[in-house]
Amino acid sequence: MGTRVSVAYLSMISFDSLVFELFAGFEATLEATKFGDVKAETTEAVQLVIGQCSRSDGIREWWTSVGNIKFAKDFAGEVDRLADEARAADPSAQTLLPFLLPPATSVAADQVSAADDSSPD
Numbered sequence: 001m002g003t004r005v006s007v008a009y010l011s012m013i014s015f016d017s018l019v020f021e022l023f024a025g026f027e028a029t030l031e032a033t034k035f036g037d038v039k040a041e042t043t044e045a046v047q048l049v050i051g052q053c054s055r056s057d058g059i060r061e062w063w064t065s066v067g068n069i070k071f072a073k074d075f076a077g078e079v080d081r082l083a084d085e086a087r088a089a090d091p092s093a094q095t096l097l098p099f100l101l102p103p104a105t106s107v108a109a110d111q112v113s114a115a116d117d118s119s120p121d
Contacts, residue, residue, distance in 0.1 A: 019062050020070070026050055027075045050079055051086030 026046055033043045053059045060083065068076050 015058065016062065016066065019059060023067055023071065027071055030075060030078060047082055051082040054079065054083030054086050
């Protein structure tokens with residue numbers, strides 16, 4: 001009989017992989033910016049997205065426990081600076097993005113719980 005892996009565990013692994021790849025792309029963009037290979041408006045948009053992502057409890061927790069350790073020190077410092085600025089900003093302020101990431105809610109936990117309950121044994 002096979003080992004049953006919970007949906008919550010698989011979701012955690014998927015989240016980790018997705019966020020890691022996202023931040024790797026952010027790092028590559030900001031690194032390329034240093035050599036003039038990226039347009040200024042692209043760099044500004046990436047910095048804005050980093051700040052907005054950092055407002056999410058889940059991403060902030062991931063960054064503190066994983067990202068801050070795995071990425072280059074200069075990139076980690078930039079992410080921390082952008083995160084601090086984003087958290088200090090007025091949440092209702094207009095940004096260049098067409099959205100603000102909402103704070104984490106219990107909806108996601110309820111969805112994972114419901115998925116676990118509907119999984120075959």
